[in-house]
Amino acid sequence: PYTTLFRSAVFIFAFAASAVLTPLARSLALRLGVFDEPVARHVHKSPIPRLGGLAVVLAFFVSLIALYAIGTSSMGNLLFAKPALVGGLVSGGLAAALLGALDDLRGVRAMHKLLAQVAIAVAAYAFGFRIDAIALPWVGSIELGLLAMPATVFWFVAVMNAVNLIDGLDGLAAGIAFIACVSNFVIGWMNDSLLVVLLSAALAGAVLGFLIYNFNPASIFMGDTGSLFLGFVLAATSLLGSSIKSATTVSLLVPILALGVPIMDTLFAMVRRWLERRPIFAPDRGHIHHKLMDLGLTHKRSVITLYAMSAVLAVGAVAVALGRNWEVGGALIAVAVVIVGFVRAARLFAGVRLRREATTRRSAFVETMSEHMVRVLKELGRAEDQEEALVALESFLSRCDLPRSEERRVGKECRSRW
Numbered sequence: 001p002y003t004t005l006f007r008s009a010v011f012i013f014a015f016a017a018s019a020v021l022t023p024l025a026r027s028l029a030l031r032l033g034v035f036d037e038p039v040a041r042h043v044h045k046s047p048i049p050r051l052g053g054l055a056v057v058l059a060f061f062v063s064l065i066a067l068y069a070i071g072t073s074s075m076g077n078l079l080f081a082k083p084a085l086v087g088g089l090v091s092g093g094l095a096a097a098l099l100g101a102l103d104d105l106r107g108v109r110a111m112h113k114l115l116a117q118v119a120i121a122v123a124a125y126a127f128g129f130r131i132d133a134i135a136l137p138w139v140g141s142i143e144l145g146l147l148a149m150p151a152t153v154f155w156f157v158a159v160m161n162a163v164n165l166i167d168g169l170d171g172l173a174a175g176i177a178f179i180a181c182v183s184n185f186v187i188g189w190m191n192d193s194l195l196v197v198l199l200s201a202a203l204a205g206a207v208l209g210f211l212i213y214n215f216n217p218a219s220i221f222m223g224d225t226g227s228l229f230l231g232f233v234l235a236a237t238s239l240l241g242s243s244i245k246s247a248t249t250v251s252l253l254v255p256i257l258a259l260g261v262p263i264m265d266t267l268f269a270m271v272r273r274w275l276e277r278r279p280i281f282a283p284d285r286g287h288i289h290h291k292l293m294d295l296g297l298t299h300k301r302s303v304i305t306l307y308a309m310s311a312v313l314a315v316g317a318v319a320v321a322l323g324r325n326w327e328v329g330g331a332l333i334a335v336a337v338v339i340v341g342f343v344r345a346a347r348l349f350a351g352v353r354l355r356r357e358a359t360t361r362r363s364a365f366v367e368t369m370s371e372h373m374v375r376v377l378k379e380l381g382r383a384e385d386q387e388e389a390l391v392a393l394e395s396f397l398s399r400c401d402l403p404r405s406e407e408r409r410v411g412k413e414c415r416s417r418w
Contacts, residue, residue: 010067010198011205018059018209025055026213026220034104036221048218050104052210053226057097059206060233061090067198082195088127089199089236095120096160096232100224114157120232121156125149129156129236155239155255160231162262165269166288167227170216172303176261176310177230178207183258183314184237187321196240203233216299234259254321260313261288261306372399 029035029049036050099116102108108116131151133141144151167173181204188196207230213219222230238255256263265288292302376396383389 008201010063011201013066014059014063014202014205015209016205017062018055018206019212020209021055021058022052022210022213022220025049025051025053028054029220032105034223036223048221050221050223051101051225052214052220053097053100053104053222053224053229056206056210056222056226057093057229059209060093060202063202063205064198067202082128084128085240086195088124088129089233092120092124092127092156092236093229093233095123097225097229100226100228104223104225117157117160117228118153120160121153122149124156124232124236125152129239131155131239156232156235158263158266159235159238159255159259160228162259162266163231163234164224164227165266166262167222169299169303170218171211171214172306173227173230173262174207174211174214174222175303175307176259177234178204178211179307179310179314180234180238180258181207183317184234186318187254187258188237188240190318190321193240196237199233199237199240203230203237216303254317257313257317257320260316261310264288368400372396 026049029051032051034049034051035047037047096117099108099113099120103113125148129152130148131144132148133143134151163173163177166176181200185197185200185204188194188200210222210226214222235255238258268288288306292305293299297305373396376392379392379395380389383392
């Protein structure tokens with residue numbers, strides 16, 4: 001009961017702090033002129049302040065500090081039982097928020113941002129957040145060895161970018177992050193990991209307090225400050241929450257499912273851009289939320305649809321965390337059906353198919369032109385006057401199946417102009 005009281009208190013305190021700090025963050029953004037300007041791929045039509053992530057960051061840390069200040073020595077022991085992990089989470093979260101704030105205020109090049117994220121992930125590995133092994137159903141634990149560090153760095157960078165990319169509709173990233181926090185909370189409670197429970201409760205409260213102002217129609221966006229911070233903390237707590245047997249052996253299926261929507265959206269975006277032979281990091285309007293709106297769903301219904309999908313994946317994550325093969329298998333089958341059905345319904349790769357068909361048509365046309373080019377050049381070389389040259393050109397264009405666009409009368413004849 002004592003622990004239940006404190007985790008409820010940290011959630012309520014974080015919620016209240018975020019609800020109070022978000023309007024202050026909006027006022028600061030207005031004063032500094034930090035807006036998310038609407039562009040072609042954006043849904044909003046007017047500039048929106050985008051420093052709301054500051055409120056989430058402050059509410060998260062302030063709630064933990066307040067809990068420590070009013071708690072007993074047992075609460076302090078809980079927060080500092082693993083000082084390296086707590087220090088890594090605090091320093092990494094602040095570094096991610098600082099990187100996001102710099103991007104919101106001044107703009108950071110994509111490559112520089114990626115390098116900074118890698119540095120943050122390497123530091124997290126040094127503090128003890130490590131994927132030393134992967135536990136797979138029916139297979140067992142697979143030791144990564146020298147691949148532990150690359151796997152850990154990839155995980156942190158992937159989740160930070162996934163949350164950043166999914167932040168395309170009012171309340172979408174915040175709502176999905178809240179669902180992931182609930183999933184981490186439940187898994188931490190199942191594993192008797194009070195640290196994960198407290199961290200998840202604090203982050204959930206901070207996100208929910210911000211969501212009051214961020215849900216459609218949003219009056220403020222979290223910006224990269226919030227999305228990178230949420231991505232880092234979710235990646236860290238997911239690793240802690242899915243621990244099995246030891247703190248260094250992780251079943252990645254659990255955090256992957258808990259954060260399934262942003263991870264899936266990022267993966268599909270990368271595959272789609274690769275198939276279209278475009279830069280992988282080039283922004284576009286082909287994300288899941290864009291496709292839902294293209295199908296005719298309203299802004300709110302698109303967000304609620306993705307909330308529902310995240311909830312299904314979160315339930316799957318909890319089922320996988322139970323660890324019994326039949327539950328893991330059933331969860332994975334259900335998740336696979338949901339993902340396949342969603343991809344087909346949203347037609348995520350329809351644009352790739354259309355572009356490929358257009359490319360094929362252009363290639364066939366070029367081949368046809370090439371076939372007849374030599375012949376028309378010979379005919380033009382043999383032409384003795386302008387009339388014969390015109391006949392040769394018309395014959396060439398007709399063989400290439402080019403449509404006639406204009407007819408003109410020359411004497412008693414009608415000539416088509418291509």
